[in-house]
Each structure stands twice: as structure tokens, then as C-alpha cells.
Amino acid sequence: MTMFFNKIGKTLLVILSIAFASNVAYKFYNKKKRKERSEINEVIMFSSGGSNLKQSKYTRFQISNSMDRLLHYLNSPRSSIDICMYVITSQDFANVILKLHIRGIKVRVIMDADMAFTSGSVIKRFHKYKIPLRWMKSTYLMHHKFCLIDTMDDVEKKSMPLVIMGSLNWTNQALNGNWEDVVVTSQKDLVRQYKTEFERLWLQFKPIVDLT
CATH class of the missing domain: 1.20.5 (Single alpha-helices involved in coiled-coils or other helix-helix interfaces)
Incomplete structure (x- = not known):
């Protein structure tokens, strides 16, 4: 038993x-x-004639699927967006940033000092709306092309910090003609390293206070 x-x-x-x-x-x-x-890990490729145009809720013009995906992420911030870009001439992208700023999203922009005044540059529009801008006058280029979304210390927990990086300048030629690549990721190590670089440059570079 x-x-x-x-x-x-x-x-x-x-x-x-x-x-x-x-x-x-x-x-x-x-x-x-x-x-x-x-987690978000997406690769967005831009190429000349590589995508059919489509209607998008982000602009009144027909755009490529690649641009639609990128605009999707640029419209996603709930707290902040930090932009470190060699040159910005795309009015579509400028409109997105201005709308975010008006909504109360914290916006900071670092640009190359020489390219800030290239034909079509949006810097005067940003300056008019008092978006914080910084640059460094130098014989060398500020050649970074990345953007940080919702990485401020006071960001809401439900937000997902992102870094958008790659070869793409925010210009019409890059968006609609060149062969370019963009990576969007929420990987914490990558986001942290890009945030560290942005904060380093933000302290090192000078505020743009007068464009007259």
C-alpha cells in the first residue's frame, strides 16, 4: 500500500x-x-523611380510609400523631437515640424552653419516661430543626419523613444530622386548613443539668435 x-x-x-x-x-x-x-526596427529605402506615388494623410500631394512611412514617424512625437540635420529644404518636413512646435511638442534643431543658408533652407521659417536652433561656424561640416523622438527625460512612459538615422538629408532631391536609406529603431542602446551625441553638440554649438 x-x-x-x-x-x-x-x-x-x-x-x-x-x-x-x-x-x-x-x-x-x-x-x-x-x-x-x-520594438520598432524598420528600414526605409528611397530610390529614383522606385516607388509608385500614393495619397497620404500627411500632405495634400501624392508621395512615395517611403516618404509616407517617414512622415508617419515624424508625426508621432508626444513629447519631443530633436533634429540634427546637415540641410533641410523640404517644405513638407518643415510643415510637420512647425505643426509639432505649435502643438507644444519640444523641438530642437541643429544644422550645418553654411547649409543653413542654402537655397530653399527652412531655417528662417523655424527662426520666425522661435524654434530653438543651433550651429557651429567651422571649416568642417556638421554632416549628421539623424532625428530623436520622445527621448527627453520627462517623456511619458507610454511613448516609445526612437532614433531615425541614415544617409537622407531632408531635401526634395533626396526624398524624390536620390538613392537613400533610413533606419528607424527603438533599440535602447542606439537611441541612447544618438541622444548622447545630440546633447553633446547642443552644449557645444551656439544658438542662432539673429538671421538678419
Whole structure:
């Protein structure tokens, strides 16, 4: 009789162990899947004639799917957007940034000092609306092309910090003609390193206070 109960006890122990292990594995799998769904890792390619034009809710003009995806992310900030861009001449992108600024999103822009005055530059529009701008007059280029979304320290927890980086300048030629690449990611290590670089330049560069 004792042997019988011992066997039952061992069987129950095995069953309970399997059930516990299955439950742990199930929770781990679900946690992993939730993490995968919560991360953003997207590559956006721009190429001459590489995409049919489409209607977009972000502009009244027909645009490529690549530009639509990029505008989707640029319209997503809930707290802040920091832009470090060699040159900006795209009025579509300027309109997005100005709308964010008017909505109360914290906007900061770093640009190359020489390219700030290139034909079609949006810097005067930004300056008119008192968007904080900085540059460094130098014989070298400020050649970065990246953008940080919702990386301020006081950002809402429900927001997902992003970095947008790649070869793309925010110009009509780059958006509609050149072969360019853009990476959008929420990977924390990458976001952190780009944020560190932006803050370093923001302290090092000088405010643009007079464009007359």
C-alpha cells in the first residue's frame, strides 16, 4: 500500500513539475512576443523611380510609400523631437515640424552653419516661430543626419523613444530622386548613443539668435 501511494505521489510530482515548466515557458514566450511587438526596427529605402506615388494623410500631394512611412514617424512625437540635420529644404518636413512646435511638442534643431543658408533652407521659417536652433561656424561640416523622438527625460512612459538615422538629408532631391536609406529603431542602446551625441553638440554649438 505504501509503495502504491509512493508511486502516485511521484506521478503527481512529475505532472505538477511539467505543468509548472509549461506555465513558465508559456509566460516567457508571451513576454518575448510582446517585447518583439513593442520594438520598432524598420528600414526605409528611397530610390529614383522606385516607388509608385500614393495619397497620404500627411500632405495634400501624392508621395512615395517611403516618404509616407517617414512622415508617419515624424508625426508621432508626444513629447519631443530633436533634429540634427546637415540641410533641410523640404517644405513638407518643415510643415510637420512647425505643426509639432505649435502643438507644444519640444523641438530642437541643429544644422550645418553654411547649409543653413542654402537655397530653399527652412531655417528662417523655424527662426520666425522661435524654434530653438543651433550651429557651429567651422571649416568642417556638421554632416549628421539623424532625428530623436520622445527621448527627453520627462517623456511619458507610454511613448516609445526612437532614433531615425541614415544617409537622407531632408531635401526634395533626396526624398524624390536620390538613392537613400533610413533606419528607424527603438533599440535602447542606439537611441541612447544618438541622444548622447545630440546633447553633446547642443552644449557645444551656439544658438542662432539673429538671421538678419
